[in-house]
Amino acid sequence: MPRFDIVSLGEPLVEFNQTRGDDPHAYRQGFGGDTSNMAIAAARLGARVAYVTRVGDDAFGKQFRALWSAEGVAHDGVATDPDAPTGIYFVTHGPTGHAFSYMRAGSAASRMAPATLPLDLIRAAGALHVSGISQAISTSACDAVFAAIGAARDAGARVFYDPNLRPRLWPRERARAIALATIGDSDWVLPSREDVEWIFGTGETDAVIAACRGAGARGIVYKRGAEGCVVDDGRTRETVAPHRVATVDATGAGDCFDGAFAARLAAGDDPFAAARYANAAAAIATTGYGAVDPLPRPHEVDALLRRAA
Numbered sequence: 001m002p003r004f005d006i007v008s009l010g011e012p013l014v015e016f017n018q019t020r021g022d023d024p025h026a027y028r029q030g031f032g033g034d035t036s037n038m039a040i041a042a043a044r045l046g047a048r049v050a051y052v053t054r055v056g057d058d059a060f061g062k063q064f065r066a067l068w069s070a071e072g073v074a075h076d077g078v079a080t081d082p083d084a085p086t087g088i089y090f091v092t093h094g095p096t097g098h099a100f101s102y103m104r105a106g107s108a109a110s111r112m113a114p115a116t117l118p119l120d121l122i123r124a125a126g127a128l129h130v131s132g133i134s135q136a137i138s139t140s141a142c143d144a145v146f147a148a149i150g151a152a153r154d155a156g157a158r159v160f161y162d163p164n165l166r167p168r169l170w171p172r173e174r175a176r177a178i179a180l181a182t183i184g185d186s187d188w189v190l191p192s193r194e195d196v197e198w199i200f201g202t203g204e205t206d207a208v209i210a211a212c213r214g215a216g217a218r219g220i221v222y223k224r225g226a227e228g229c230v231v232d233d234g235r236t237r238e239t240v241a242p243h244r245v246a247t248v249d250a251t252g253a254g255d256c257f258d259g260a261f262a263a264r265l266a267a268g269d270d271p272f273a274a275a276r277y278a279n280a281a282a283a284i285a286t287t288g289y290g291a292v293d294p295l296p297r298p299h300e301v302d303a304l305l306r307r308a309a
Helices: 034-044 060-070 119-123 132-136 139-154 172-183 191-199 205-213 252-267 269-286 298-308
Strands: 006-011 011-020 026-030 049-056 073-081 087-094 097-103 128-131 157-161 221-225 229-233 239-240
Touching: 006 034, 006 119, 006 139, 006 252, 011 060, 026 034, 026 060, 034 049, 034 073, 034 128, 034 132, 049 060, 049 119, 060 073, 060 157, 060 252, 073 119, 087 229, 128 132, 128 139, 128 252, 132 139, 132 205, 139 157, 139 172, 157 252, 172 191, 191 205, 191 221, 205 221, 205 229, 221 252, 221 269, 229 252, 229 269, 239 269, 269 298
Parallel strands: 006 049, 006 128, 011 087, 049 073, 128 157
Antiparallel strands: 011 026, 087 097, 221 229, 229 239
C-alpha cells in the first residue's frame, strides 16, 4: 500500500475576497491555489493526501500549515523559504463579475526546483496531481513539475494533469508546448473548455478528445462547467450531465472536480463512476463563496447524487 493516495504539487495562495457589504475596502481572508484546493477537496472526500510546495517564513505560510493540518493534508513535503513570501491574490466584484489581482512574483512557491523536491514522498503515493499554473510561475517550478512526474512514473504512480492555463502568466506558444508535453506524460488529463480552446483552438468535444489522444493522453475528462463533463478512457466515452444548483461562485470548482475524481479512483471506482461523483462535488462547490469553504463533504455529495437519481 502506498503511504498516500495522492500527492499534489503546486502553488498555494492566500485569498483576500472583497466583501459584498457597503465598504468597498473590506476584504475577507481565505485560501486558494488550484493544487492546494484539489488536495483539500480530496482529503475531505476520504483520500490520504500530501502536498508539496514552498511557503514563506511568514504569517500566511504558518496559516497554510494550520489549514492543511486541520484538513488532514500532510505537509511534510512543504518547505519553508526564509527569503521569499507566500503568494497572495485579491478578488474584486463588479458589474461584469469578479476579477483577480495577484501578488505572486518571486513567491516561495515559484522557487520550487527539481533539487528541492521531496522525491521519497512523491514515490510513496499512488497518484501525483500537477497543474499548468505550477508550470507557469517560473522556469524552475516547471522543471520541478516534470521531475515530479518522472519520479511518480518510475514508482508506478498515476499522473493527473489539469492544464489550468492562465494567459497572463506565460506566452501562448510556450504554454501550448508545455501543456502538450505534459498531456503526453499523464494518465489522466482534466482540461476545461478555456484550456482546450487555448491549446487546440476548439471546444468541440470530438475534436478535443481526438487532440488530447493525439498528444498522448491515456485518459481524458473534459470539464465543461455548467454542461457537465465527458469522460474517455480510450475504449468507452460517457457524457455526464450537469447538476442544477444555486451557483454563486465557481472559484475552485474545477479543482474540486480534480480532487473528487482522484479520490474516487483511489477508492476503487471506475473512471465513469468517479466522474459522476466529481461532477456532483464540483456543483456543490459553486454554491458558496471562496475556493475552500464550499468544498463538500461525502454526505453532501451523496445527498445530491440521491436527489438526481
